Amino acid sequence: xxxxxxAKHARARFAAYVNEHVNPGxxxxxxxxxxxxxxxxxxxxxxxxxxxxxxxxxGGGGANAFEWGIALEQLGYLxxxxxxxxxxxxxxxxxxxxxxxxxxxxxxxxxxxxxRCELFGSFAYSDGADPFAFNSHAERDGxxxxxxGEKLLVTGGASADVFMTYLRLQGSGDLIVLLIEANDPxxxxxxxxxxxxxxxxxxxxxxxxxxxxxxxxLCDEDGVSHAQRFLNERRTLLACGAxxxxxxxxxxxxxxxxxxxxxxxxxxxxxxxxxxxxRMYAGIESARALTHFSLRRQAGLAPGxxxxxxxxxxxxxxxxxxxxxxISTRAFRLLGGKxxxxxxxxxxxxxxxxxxxxxxxxxxxxEVDLGIDAISHYHRMKQAR
Amino acid sequence: MKFRFSGTLMxxxxxxxxxxxxxxxxxxxxxxLVAKHPQLQNVLFTASGSLRQTHRLFLNGDQLGNDxxxxxxxxxxxxxxxxxxxxG
Numbered sequence: 001x002x003x004x005x006x007a008k009h010a011r012a013r014f015a016a017y018v019n020e021h022v023n024p025g026x027x028x029x030x031x032x033x034x035x036x037x038x039x040x041x042x043x044x045x046x047x048x049x050x051x052x053x054x055x056x057x058x059g060g061g062g063a064n065a066f067e068w069g070i071a072l073e074q075l076g077y078l079x080x081x082x083x084x085x086x087x088x089x090x091x092x093x094x095x096x097x098x099x100x101x102x103x104x105x106x107x108x109x110x111x112x113x114x115x116r117c118e119l120f121g122s123f124a125y126s127d128g129a130d131p132f133a134f135n136s137h138a139e140r141d142g143x144x145x146x147x148x149g150e151k152l153l154v155t156g157g158a159s160a161d162v163f164m165t166y167l168r169l170q171g172s173g174d175l176i177v178l179l180i181e182a183n184d185p186x187x188x189x190x191x192x193x194x195x196x197x198x199x200x201x202x203x204x205x206x207x208x209x210x211x212x213x214x215x216x217x218l219c220d221e222d223g224v225s226h227a228q229r230f231l232n233e234r235r236t237l238l239a240c241g242a243x244x245x246x247x248x249x250x251x252x253x254x255x256x257x258x259x260x261x262x263x264x265x266x267x268x269x270x271x272x273x274x275x276x277x278x279r280m281y282a283g284i285e286s287a288r289a290l291t292h293f294s295l296r297r298q299a300g301l302a303p304g305x306x307x308x309x310x311x312x313x314x315x316x317x318x319x320x321x322x323x324x325x326x327i328s329t330r331a332f333r334l335l336g337g338k339x340x341x342x343x344x345x346x347x348x349x350x351x352x353x354x355x356x357x358x359x360x361x362x363x364x365x366x367e368v369d370l371g372i373d374a375i376s377h378y379h380r381m382k383q384a385r
Numbered sequence: 386m387k388f389r390f391s392g393t394l395m396x397x398x399x400x401x402x403x404x405x406x407x408x409x410x411x412x413x414x415x416x417x418l419v420a421k422h423p424q425l426q427n428v429l430f431t432a433s434g435s436l437r438q439t440h441r442l443f444l445n446g447d448q449l450g451n452d453x454x455x456x457x458x459x460x461x462x463x464x465x466x467x468x469x470x471x472x473g
Contacts, residue, residue, distance in 0.1 A: 125473035130393075132428055173427035221431040224470070225438035231473055308439055309469035361471030369469040372391045376467055380446035 003292050006067055010074040017047035018078040026081035026199070030348055033193060035158045035201035036087060038117075044088065045117035049075075053092035055099040058111040060092075065233070065298035068092070069240045069291065076244025080345060082352035083199035085241025090156045093234050094121030094164055098179070101218055110162060110179065122160035123230070124151040124180070124205050131166070131175060131224045136207065138167040138176050145178060145217065147186075147210040155359070157203030158191050164230075165205070166223045175223025179216040186210035196351030229307055231361060236294045236313045238360045239320040242353055243291055246284050246320075246327050249349055253277070253331050256338065273334065280330055283323040291316045311373045314366045321356035321363055328353055386414050386458040389465040397425050411444065411464060412454040441467045 001009070021043050022036075029035070044050040053068035054060025063071065068089075075085040095114040098106050098121065113119035127136045127149060136149025147167055154163065163180045182189060186208040194202050219226045254277065257267040267273050294316035297305040304312070328350045332339045339346045357363050388404045398404060399422065408414035419426050431437060435451065442449040443465045444456065458464075 123473055131470060132397075169432070172432040174432045221433060222435070222437050222439075227473070228439045228470060231471055235471075308441065309467075314469075314471075358472075360473065365471050368392060369471065372467065373469065376391075376443070376465060379465075380443065383446040 001067075003066075003070055006070045007074050010071040011078065014047060014049050014071075014075060015078055017044060017049060018075065018084075022079045022081055022084050026079075027345075027348075029081065029083075029199040033191065033198045035156075035199050036084070038159070041087075041120075042117050050088065050091075050117045051115040053089070054095045054115045055107075055111060058095070058099060058107050059115045060095065064300070065237065066292070066295040066301055067299070069237050069295040069298075072237060072240035073244040073288075073291070076241030077248050078244070079241075080245075080248070081199055082241060082245055082349065082355075083197045083201075085244070086197060086200050086238060087156050089234075089237050089241070090122060091120055093230070093237070094123060094162075097164060097230055098218065105215060106179070106218070119161045120156060120159055121162045121164060122154050122156045124154045124157070124163040124165040125227055126153060127151050131227065132173065134166070134168040134175065136165075136167050137170055138178060138212075139170045141211070143214045145176070145212045145214070147178060147180060147207040147212055149207055151205040151207075153192060153194075154189075154203050154205050156201050157189055157205055158201030160189070160201075160203075163205055164218060165207070166227050167207075174221050175227070176217065176221070177219035177223045177226055178212045179218055180205075180207065180210060180212060181216075184210050184212070195354055196348070197355040198351075200355075225308070228309065232306075232308060232310055232313060233298065235310075235317040235360050236291060236298065239317045239356060240291065240295075242324045242356055243284075243287055243320050245349055245352070246287070246324050249328055249331050249346065250277075250280050250284060252344075253280075253334050256335055260338075267334075276330055276334055280327050283327055287316075287319045287323045290319050309369065309373065311370055311377075314361065314370055317356070317360055318363060318366050318370070321353065324353040324356065325350065386411070386460065386462040386464060388414070388418060389463055391467065393468045393470045394425075394428070394466060397428050398422050407460075409457060410455050411442075411449070411458055414458065414464070415454065439468060439470065443467070 021040050052061035052063050056062025072085045072089055095111050099111045127134050129135055138145045138147045161182050165178050165180045166175050169176055187210055188206045190204045192202045192204055260267045294313045296302040331346050390398050406414040406417040
C-alpha cells in the first residue's frame with residue numbers, strides 16, 4: 001500500500017476510538033498532568049490499534065516502520081492530545097526491543113502481555129550524564145544484579161510496569177540493560193511536572209538497591225550501542241504524531257480564517273494570509289516527504305538505512321520538530337486574539353511540540369551529529385572521485 | 386597510519402583531532418592509541434574486548450566491519466572514527 005492508502009485506512013479504522021476515548025478529557029489531563037487510564041488504553045487494544053506496531057510472533061500486528069509511522073501520523077492528526085501517539089509508540093518500541101532479544105521466556109513474561117495491553121514498558125536511559133559516565137549503576141551479587149541511581153525523564157513512566165534500564169557496570173564502565181519492574185522492592189516512580197506532553201506520564205525512576213535476577217538481563221554488554229540502536233529506530237517514529245498534528249493545526253487555521261471577515265473580505269482572500277499558508281504548507285509537506293522517505297528506509301522499502309545512526313531519520317525528527325514549532329507560532333499570528341484563547345489549544349500544541357526539542361536526541365546534539373556525518377560523507381565522496 | 390576523530394570522542398583523545406601511529410594493522414594502531422589515552426579502552430571496547438557497535442570506522446573512506454581490525458595499514462592510511470551518541 002502507498003502512504004495515502006495506509007493513512008486513509010488508519011483514519012477510518014481509528015477515528016471512532018480517538019473521538020470517543022482520547023479527545024474527551026484531553027484538556028483536563030493537560031491541566032492536571034494525569035496520564036491515560038488503563039481502561040482507555042484497553043479500548044485501544046479492542047480497536048486494533050494498540051498492538052499494530054508490536055511483534056507478529058507475539059500476537060501483534062507486525063506493521064513495518066513505514067506502516068506504523070503513517071498510522072502514528074494519523075493518530076497525531078486525529079488526537080488533539082500529543083501525548084497519545086507518543087505513549088502508544090513507546091509501548092510498541094519496548095515490546096519490539098524485548099522481542100528482538102530472541103528469548104521465549106521474555107516474550108512470554110513481557111511481550112505477549114504487552115500486546116494484550118496488560119503490561120506497559122518504558123525506556124529508562126538518561127540520568128543527567130553522558131552514557132560513558134552514567135551515575136546510575138549496577139553491581140553483581142552472586143547471580144543477581146543490584147541496581148542503584150536515578151533516571152530523570154522516563155516517557156510513560158508513571159504507568160509503566162517494566163523499565164528497560166541502562167546502568168553502568170562498576171569497574172568496566174560498560175552499560176548493562178536490565179528489565180526492572182515497577183513493583184520490585186527499592187523502585188520508586190515519581191511523576192515530573194513538565195511543560196508539554198503532560199499526559200505522557202513523564203516520570204523519574206529511582207533505584208535504591210534493587211535486586212534483579214539474571215534472567216532479567218536484556219543485554220549484558222555494550223548497552224551504549226543497544227540504546228543508540230533503539231533510539232535510532234525510534235527517532236522518526238516518535239515525531240510522526242507531531243507531523244499529523246501540524247496538519248490538523250494548519251487545517252484549523254484555514255477553517256477559522258475562512259469564517260473571519262475583515263473590511264468586507266474573508267481573511268483567506270488576503271494575500272499576506274495566503275502567503276503564510278503557502279509557507280506553512282511547504283513546511284508540512286517537506287517534513288512529510290522526508291519523514292516518509294525515512295520510514296521507507298527503516299522498513300527496508302528503500303536502501304541505505306544505517307542501524308546505528310541514520311542521518312535521514314535524524315534529519316526527519318529534526319525537521320518535524322522545527323517545522324512544528326514554526327507552524328504553531330504562525331498559527332498564533334494568524335489567529336490573533338482567537339488563537340490566544342486556551343480553548344483553541346494552540347498554546348497546548350506549542351508546549352507539546354517543545355517536548356521534541358529535547359526528546360529522542362536533542363535538536364542541538366542532532367545538529368552536531370548530522371554535521372559531522374555530512375562532512376565525513378563529503379570527504380569520503382571526494383576521496384572516491 | 387592516522388586516526389581522525391570528531392564529536393563525542395574528542396574529549397577522550399584530549400581534543401587532538403588527528404593522531405598518528407606507526408603500526409602494521411588497524412588493531413595494532415588502536416592498541417597504541419589506547420596506550421596513549423587509556424580512558425579510550427572502555428569507550429571503544431566492551432568488557433569482552435569487542436569494538437562497540439556504536440562506533441563506525443572508515444579506512445580511507447570505506448566502512449570497516451567489526452571483524453576487520455586485523456587489516457594491514459601503511460603510513461598514508463587514514464581511519465576516521467564516527468560516533469553519534471544522543472540521549473533518549
